[in-house]
Amino acid sequence: MNRPVSPPAAVLFDRDDTLVVDVPYNGDPERVRPMPGAREALRLLRAHGIPAGVVSNQSGIGRGLLTEAAVRDVNARIDALLGPLDTWVHCPHVPEDRCGCRKPAPGLVLEAARRLGVAPAACVVIGDIGADMEAARAAGAAGVLVPTARTLPGEVAAAPCVCPDLLGAVRLVLDRRPGGAPPGGDRVDDREGTGGSPAGIGGATGPGGARRRS
Numbered sequence: 001m002n003r004p005v006s007p008p009a010a011v012l013f014d015r016d017d018t019l020v021v022d023v024p025y026n027g028d029p030e031r032v033r034p035m036p037g038a039r040e041a042l043r044l045l046r047a048h049g050i051p052a053g054v055v056s057n058q059s060g061i062g063r064g065l066l067t068e069a070a071v072r073d074v075n076a077r078i079d080a081l082l083g084p085l086d087t088w089v090h091c092p093h094v095p096e097d098r099c100g101c102r103k104p105a106p107g108l109v110l111e112a113a114r115r116l117g118v119a120p121a122a123c124v125v126i127g128d129i130g131a132d133m134e135a136a137r138a139a140g141a142a143g144v145l146v147p148t149a150r151t152l153p154g155e156v157a158a159a160p161c162v163c164p165d166l167l168g169a170v171r172l173v174l175d176r177r178p179g180g181a182p183p184g185g186d187r188v189d190d191r192e193g194t195g196g197s198p199a200g201i202g203g204a205t206g207p208g209g210a211r212r213r214s
Contacts, residue, residue, distance in 0.1 A: 009123060050174075059095070103135040104135045145161065146165060
């Protein structure tokens, strides 16, 4: 797995339980709540002139629980609360579709990098589950895991880089220091991991599913 480049050409975030609190198959903009540190993290990226995007599995669309319009409405609410993201890319498929865009496949990361005009290898993906890290790896990007209570222990163990909070993760990728310490001396767990636009990729991503392994 690639280590974070400093500074990255772009930072790509998972959405639910990374930028906003996960509400399973949420189609209601009023239920959107930012995760701790999300505003500050995005503000810091903007101050450094680094574009930020979202790459998100949204199988609620494929399951008939959400519409594309509802997804766009939720994302518009996130933009309003956190400031506009530079690109939103989502996969509407269910796992059985075996598409190339659904994380852990690399399609969302590749498409977001293409839209931003940067090389995937110069991007960092920040997310809360193993599929986010696997998608980063498959696309040639770096990955930083920010665990939540729902992150599985095995996903933490396999992650190439683990940071306890979102703002710390952004500080880490902006100012990589020997020993893995981001600015301010926050501790991180930094170890080697082991382990064109795909059809169906949406333009404005939206709600995640239950546990967002949706």
